[in-house]
Amino acid sequence: MVGLRPARYLFQLRKSCEITNAPQARVYLGLPQSQVNAKTADKIKPESVKLTNLLKKTNEPWRLKGKQVEVVNYGVLVEKDNKTGELRGVPMGNAEGDSFLYDPASGGSTPKQNEEAEGRENDRILSAARFGEANAYYHADRTLTYANSLLAELGEKPLPYLRVVVNDHSCSQLPGYRQNDCDERSGEARSFGGGHYRRPSDRFDDEGFEHQVEEINSAGEAHLGPGNDFIKDADGDRVVVNSYPYNENPSHNAAIIIHETAHHIVSHTADFRENQNRQNNQYSNRKIHLDEGTCDYWTAVMLNSPDIYEWQRADEKLTDKSNRNLSGPRTTANFVQDGDPHENGNIWSSTLWDLRQAIGDGRKTDLLVMKTLLLFGEIEADNPKAKRKIRRNEEIDQKDEFRDGLAMLLQADKLLYKNANRTLILNTFAKRGIGLKTLDSNF
Numbered sequence: 001m002v003g004l005r006p007a008r009y010l011f012q013l014r015k016s017c018e019i020t021n022a023p024q025a026r027v028y029l030g031l032p033q034s035q036v037n038a039k040t041a042d043k044i045k046p047e048s049v050k051l052t053n054l055l056k057k058t059n060e061p062w063r064l065k066g067k068q069v070e071v072v073n074y075g076v077l078v079e080k081d082n083k084t085g086e087l088r089g090v091p092m093g094n095a096e097g098d099s100f101l102y103d104p105a106s107g108g109s110t111p112k113q114n115e116e117a118e119g120r121e122n123d124r125i126l127s128a129a130r131f132g133e134a135n136a137y138y139h140a141d142r143t144l145t146y147a148n149s150l151l152a153e154l155g156e157k158p159l160p161y162l163r164v165v166v167n168d169h170s171c172s173q174l175p176g177y178r179q180n181d182c183d184e185r186s187g188e189a190r191s192f193g194g195g196h197y198r199r200p201s202d203r204f205d206d207e208g209f210e211h212q213v214e215e216i217n218s219a220g221e222a223h224l225g226p227g228n229d230f231i232k233d234a235d236g237d238r239v240v241v242n243s244y245p246y247n248e249n250p251s252h253n254a255a256i257i258i259h260e261t262a263h264h265i266v267s268h269t270a271d272f273r274e275n276q277n278r279q280n281n282q283y284s285n286r287k288i289h290l291d292e293g294t295c296d297y298w299t300a301v302m303l304n305s306p307d308i309y310e311w312q313r314a315d316e317k318l319t320d321k322s323n324r325n326l327s328g329p330r331t332t333a334n335f336v337q338d339g340d341p342h343e344n345g346n347i348w349s350s351t352l353w354d355l356r357q358a359i360g361d362g363r364k365t366d367l368l369v370m371k372t373l374l375l376f377g378e379i380e381a382d383n384p385k386a387k388r389k390i391r392r393n394e395e396i397d398q399k400d401e402f403r404d405g406l407a408m409l410l411q412a413d414k415l416l417y418k419n420a421n422r423t424l425i426l427n428t429f430a431k432r433g434i435g436l437k438t439l440d441s442n443f
Contacts, residue, residue, distance in 0.1 A: 022050040022051050022052055022054060023050070023051055023054070023062045023097075023098060023099045023100060024048050024049065024050055024051070024099045024100070024101055025048070025049060025050075025051050025099065025100035025101065025102075025134035025135075025137075025138060026046035026047065026048055026049075026100070026101050026102060026103075026104070026131060026134065026135075027046055027047065027049055027134060027135045027138045027139070028044075028046055028047075028104075028135060028252060028254055029047050029049075029254075030254060030303055030305065030310055031043060031044060031310055031311045035311065036233065036239065036310075036311035036314050037233035037234060037235065037237070037239070037314065038233045038235070038237035038238065038239055038240060041239045041240055041241050041246070042241070044239070044241050044246070044311060046104055046131070048101065049138060051064075051066075051100065051134070051137060051138060051141070052066075052141065052145070053066040053067045053068060053141050053145065054066045055067060061096040061097050061098065062096060062097060062098065062099075062100075063094060063095070063096045064094065064095055064100070064133055064134065064136075064137040066137070066141055068140075068141055068144040068145065068148070068158075068159070068161065068162065069137065069140045069141050069144055069161070069162045069163070069164060069261075070161075070162075070163050070164070071094070071095075071133045071134075071136050071137045071140070071163075071164045071165075071166060072094055072163065072164070072165055072166075073091075073092050073093065073094050073095065073129055073133055073165075073166050073167055074091075074165055074166070074167050074168045074170065074178060074181075075091070075092035075125070075126075075129045075166065075167030075170060075226060076089040076090070076091065076092065076111060076167070076170045076172040076174075076176075076177050076178055077089070077090050077091070077092055077114075077119065077122050077125070077126060078090075078114055078115055078117075078118060078119030078122060078174065079119065079176075080118055080119055087115070087118060087119070087174050088174055088175055088176040088177075089172040089174040089175070089176035089177045089178065089179060090176060090177055091177045091178075092126055092129055092167065094133070095130045095133045095134065100130070100133070100134035102127055102130040102131040102134060103127045103128075103131065104127075104128060104131040104132075104135075104252060105124045105125075105127040105128040105131065105242075105244070106124075106128070106240075106241045106242055106244035106245065106246045106247060107128050107227060107231075107246050107247030107248065107249035107252050108121070108124050108125035108126075108127070108128025108129065108226070108227075108247055108249060109121040109124060109125055109247065110191060110226065110227055110228050110229075110247060111125070111170045111171060111172060111191045111226055112171070112173075112190070112191065112228070115172070115173060115174060124244075125226075128247070128249055128252070129166065129167055129226070129251075131251075131252065132166045132167070132224070132249055132250075132251025132252055133166050133251065135251055135252055135254070135257070136164045136166055136222075136224060136251045136257050137164070139254050139257040139258050139261070139302070140162065140164050140222065140257055140258075140261045142302065143257075143258050143261045143262065143265075143298065143302050144159060144162065144261065144264075144265075146301075146302065146366075147159060147265045147298070147370070150363075150366055150367055150370045151269075151370065153367065154367065154370060154371060154374065156374060159264060159265060159268050160219035160220070160268060161217065161219055162217070162219065162220055162221070162222065162261065162264045163217040163220075163221045163222075164221070164222045164224065164257070164260075164261070165221055165222070165223045165224065166224045166226075166250075166251040167224070167225070167226045167251070168181075168192060168223040168224060168225055168226075169181050169182060169183050169191060169192035169209060169223070169225050169226075170191050170192075170225075170226050171183065171189055171190055171191040171192070181210065183208055183209060183225065183228075184208045184209070185207060185208030185209075186208075190228050191225055191226050191227065191228045192209075192223070192224075192225025192226065192228070192250075193225055193227050193228040193229060193248055193250065194224075194225060194250055194256065195222060195223060195224045195225065195250045195256040195257070195259065195260045196209075196222075196223050196260065196285075197220060197221070197222050197223070197260045197263035197264060197267070197285070198211060198216060198220070198221050198223060198285050199216065199218065199219070199220050199221075199267070199275065199283035199285060200213040200214075200216040200218055200280065200281045200283060201213065201281060201282060201283045201284065201285060202281050202282075203281070203282045213281045218280055219264075219268070220263070220264045220267055220268075222257070222260035222261055222263070222264065223260070224250040224251045224256060224257065224260070225250050226247075226249060226250075226251075227247045227248045227249040227250060228248070229247075229248050230245040230246060230247055230248060231245075231246040231247075231248055231311075231312060231313075231314065231315075232314070232315040233314045233315060234314055234315055234317070236315060239311070239314065248312070252312075253309070253312045254302075254303060254310075255299050255303065255308040255309045255310070255312065258298065258299040258302045258303070258308075259295045259296060259298075259299045259308075260295075261298075262294070262295035262296075262298035262299060263287070263291070263295055265295075265298060265373070266291050266294055266295060266373060269370065269373035269374050269376070269377050270290075270291070270294075270372075270373040270374075270376035270377050271376070271377045272287075272288050272290065272291050272376065273285075273286060273288075276377075287341050288341060288401060289341045289344040289345045289347075289348060289401050289402070290345070290348055290401045290402070290405050291341070291345070292341040292342045292344075292345030292349075293341075293344075293345030293346060293347065293348030293349040293352070294345075294348065294349065294352070294369070294373065295345075295349075296308060296324055296326065296342075296345060296346065296349035297326070297348075297349045297352040297353060297369065300326045300349070300353055301356075301362065301366060306325055306326035306327040306350075306353050307325050307326075307327070308324060308325065308326065309324065309325075321343060322343065323346075324342060324343075324346050324349070326346070326349050326350045326352075326353035327350070327353070328346065328350060330346050330347045330350060330432070331347060331431075331432045331433040332347060332399055332402065332432065332433030332434060333433055334347065335347060335399050347402065347432055347433075347434070348401075348402055348405060348434075350432065351402075351428065351429055351431075351432040351434060352365075352369060354428050354431065354432070355424070355425060355428045355429075358424055358428050359421060359424065364417075367416060368409060368412050368413060368416060368417075368421070369409075369412075371412035371415065371416055372405065372408045372409045372411075372412045375408050375411055375412060376408060399434075402434045403434065403435070403436060403437055405434075406425070406426075406429050406434050406435070406436060407436060409425060410422060410425060410426075410436075413425060
């Protein structure tokens with residue numbers, strides 16, 4: 001196995017990515033959940049940053065297309081014919097200019113509201129979309145930069161190119177651009193209020209969404225919806241910013257952006273769905289518990305906080321079933337067979353976060369986690385254990401995913417640190433109910 005590369009190499013790698021005249025953008029950098037409620041929403045303010053790693057052609061404006069990631073906007077505006085009064089859906093197009101200092105506009109209205117208002121919310125919804133584009137680029141690029149630095153230190157190649165789509169599945173009911181591109185998981189057509197990661201597939205059912213395989217970047221895309229509801233505080237009151245209730249716009253939510261970007265990391269390292277052995281347009285987009293949990297771990301790493309959703313989900317209590325705070329109380333006693341992989345995955349993410357705190361060296365722990373993912377990806381497809389990687393709804397004990405993850409993490413510790421952290425790893429995982437099948441268990 002290739003060992004760690006010297007820190008000097010990483011400094012040179014980061015320095016080569018710097019752009020001295022990088023454009024500025026407004027983004028959200030994070031605000032703890034405890035600081036926001038309906039009465040203190042004035043604390044929700046964007047901050048100015050420089051966007052790094054962007055590519056620019058001479059005599060052309062800046063666009064959100066960089067060395068590692070690009071952001072495109074599938075948002076829909078409402079156009080009204082002055083003579084006939086007929087409404088049509090028209091594309092927003094992609095952000096470009098000398099800077100990306102947009103007003104978040106309280107997340108904009110929902111697409112449905114704008115259609116009902118016959119486009120009178122176009123300006124707000126467009127401003128919110130532009131802010132979301134810049135916010136998505138900033139957090140996705142920053143996440144990929146860190147992940148690629150870890151991979152470089154481990155002697156691995158960088159991740160392939162990622163595309164992030166904002167305002168996807170807007171569910172426009174108007175003739176014209178992207179009509180009826182909806183989230184239908186609930187049985188009701190509505191705009192998408194979350195995010196997901198997709199690779200092109202015309203073989204597998206996409207569970208309530210439709211994707212044109214020819215549109216999707218073959219290496220992977222993160223899709224962020226425009227939102228369909230409003231942020232509430234712990235008392236159930238809407239969080240109002242600048243006189244408008246704040247739309248739960250996923251491209252304004254750093255946690256969703258980073259989580260979906262992290263799926264790109266997991267997809268091209270651990271490859272839990274064995275997509276490396278599938279033909280193009282035949283990829284599986286289902287996620288196992290380890291996948292979702294690891295993505296929440298990377299989210300906490302990039303936000304430097306276990307409270308990954310912060311003020312965006314201020315109505316959630318730490319003990320709520322849907323809460324994915326990594327400092328929460330979940331153990332394997334809370335694991336639900338065939339349950340939501342996000343909720344079950346919180347056991348894994350919380351344990352990894354516990355380990356990061358226990359080791360006391362964030363980057364050292366992150367290298368361990370990245371090496372673990374790479375070791376999963378090295379398993380040959382004809383290995384019987386590999387087949388278990390892609391099973392989820394069969395009659396097996398799915399907690400084996402966590403046991404196998406622990407065994408692989410110990411293997412990573414052996415390769416990187418000569419078992420220096422073995423006892424600490426075992427004790428930390430035991431507190432969340434995760435142990436090896438036998439004392440000498442190996443993957």
